[in-house]
Amino acid sequence: xxxxxxxxxxxxxxxxxxxxxxxxxxxxxxxxxxxxxxxxxxxxxxxxxxxxxxxxxxxxxxxxxxxxxxxxxxxxxxxxxxxxxxxxxxxxxxxx
Numbered sequence: 796x797x798x799x800x801x802x803x804x805x806x807x808x809x810x811x812x813x814x815x816x817x818x819x820x821x822x823x824x825x826x827x828x829x830x831x832x833x834x835x836x837x838x839x840x841x842x843x844x845x846x847x848x849x850x851x852x853x854x855x856x857x858x859x860x861x862x863x864x865x866x867x868x869x870x871x872x873x874x875x876x877x878x879x880x881x882x883x884x885x886x887x888x889x890x891x
Contacts, residue, residue: 804842805838805841805842806837806838806839806840806841806842806843806844806845807837807838807841809841809842809844809845810841815837815838815841818837818840818841819833819834819837820833822836822837
C-alpha cells in the first residue's frame with residue numbers, strides 16, 4: 796500500500812481574500828456571529844462548495860472509467876449532490 800501526504804487546504808484558499816472578508820462581514824452583520832466563528836463558517840462553506848463540485852463529477856467519472864457505481868448510494872443528478880446519510884427520502888435504518 797502506498798501512502799500519499801496531502802496538503803491541508805482551506806476554503807479561504809479558493810477565492811480572493813476580499814470575497815472571504817465580505818462573506819465574513821455578511822455573517823457577522825446578518826446572523827450576529829462573532830468574527831472568529833464567522834471566519835470558520837465561511838471557510839467551511841467555501842470548502843463545501845468546492846467539494847460539492849467534485850462529488851457532482853465523481854460518479855460520472857467513475858462510471859466513465861468502467862467501474863460500478865451504486866446509484867442508490869449517490870444522489871447526483873447534475874444539479875444536486877448529497878451524502879449517503881442525508882435526508883433525501885431514502886428509508887435509512889428500515890428494511891425494504
